[in-house]
Amino acid sequence: MKKTKSSKQKDTLIVLYAAIFAIFAFLFLHLFFKQGVNDFTIEILAATLGASFTVSAMMVVMKIQSRHEREGEFAKRLFDKKIDMYQTILELIFKMDDDNIINKEEIEGVENKIGEAAMVASSDLVSVFSQFVIQLKIYGTLYPRSMTKKQIIHFVDYFNKHNEYLALIYKDLETPIEEGTFSEYYISLDNVVQSIREDLSVVEGDIQEMLEHFVEMPMDKFKLMKNPNIVD
Numbered sequence: 580m581k582k583t584k585s586s587k588q589k590d591t592l593i594v595l596y597a598a599i600f601a602i603f604a605f606l607f608l609h610l611f612f613k614q615g616v617n618d619f620t621i622e623i624l625a626a627t628l629g630a631s632f633t634v635s636a637m638m639v640v641m642k643i644q645s646r647h648e649r650e651g652e653f654a655k656r657l658f659d660k661k662i663d664m665y666q667t668i669l670e671l672i673f674k675m676d677d678d679n680i681i682n683k684e685e686i687e688g689v690e691n692k693i694g695e696a697a698m699v700a701s702s703d704l705v706s707v708f709s710q711f712v713i714q715l716k717i718y719g720t721l722y723p724r725s726m727t728k729k730q731i732i733h734f735v736d737y738f739n740k741h742n743e744y745l746a747l748i749y750k751d752l753e754t755p756i757e758e759g760t761f762s763e764y765y766i767s768l769d770n771v772v773q774s775i776r777e778d779l780s781v782v783e784g785d786i787q788e789m790l791e792h793f794v795e796m797p798m799d800k801f802k803l804m805k806n807p808n809i810v811d
Contacts, residue, residue: 657699658779664696665775672768676721681808683798686715690793702784706747707774711766712793713744719804722769723762725811730803734761737801744792748774 671692675685693708700708714720717737718730726734738745739756746766754760 661696661699661779664692664699665779668692668696669772669775672721672771676768679810681715681719681721681810686712686719686798689715693793701778702789703747704774704778705784705789706745707766707771709789709793710744710746711771713796714766716793716796716798717801717803719799719808720810722767722811723765726761726765727805731758731761733801733803734765738764746770746774 668689671685671689675681675689690712693712696708697705714734718726718734720726720730735756735758742756745764748770749764752763754763756764
């Protein structure tokens with residue numbers, strides 16, 4: 580896990596305080612030299628300041644090292660938790676894909692697990708999950724090739740009107756969403772797997788609105804799922 584800005588700022592402040600202390604000690608000792616203080620007194624002061632600086636430096640190093648160890652342990656636990664959650668999600672999706680039939684219970688199972696994973700996922704990954712679940716709940720498909728003509732037309736119209744539901748990875752695309760280009764904006768199982776791979780190092784971003792996008796989407800809202808929902 581990368582160091583947060585807060586941790587970096589704390590480390591910088593600690594080093595800054597130590598540097599200020601060292602400069603102050605040097606100036607203080609230099610002032611005594613100018614006052615004509617005898618050598619014995621200077622040696623005592625130098626030894627005292629030197630010992631104080633050494634102890635302070637050791638405390639700074641130990642404090643930073645201790646925090647890094649805690650952050651390292653947290654990063655390991657977080658990574659392990661991510662692996663467990665993402666593995667469960669992918670197992671559900673692959674199981675759903677294996678029999679070529681996607682039912683509402685399977686979609687709800689994936690949606691629930693993705694909702695749990697939002698606790699540890701980055702904003703980019705949550706946005707991918709969000710669009711993926713929206714597509715499942717509207718079209719019941721995992722790949723662009725499974726989309727019917729009617730579904731493609733709806734996809735183009737829907738995401739042109741609601742581009743805020745598009746995953747963040749598509750925000751900078753300049754290609755218009757059309758029937759011939761819709762696959763460039765479709766979140767497939769492959770996109771989900773790749774996004775998970777890219778996520779396994781950071782957690783960042785505000786994902787509250789993204790969660791609402793797919794949680795509030797009713798199942799088969801536009802009556803576009805096939806019955807039975809057999810997919811390629």
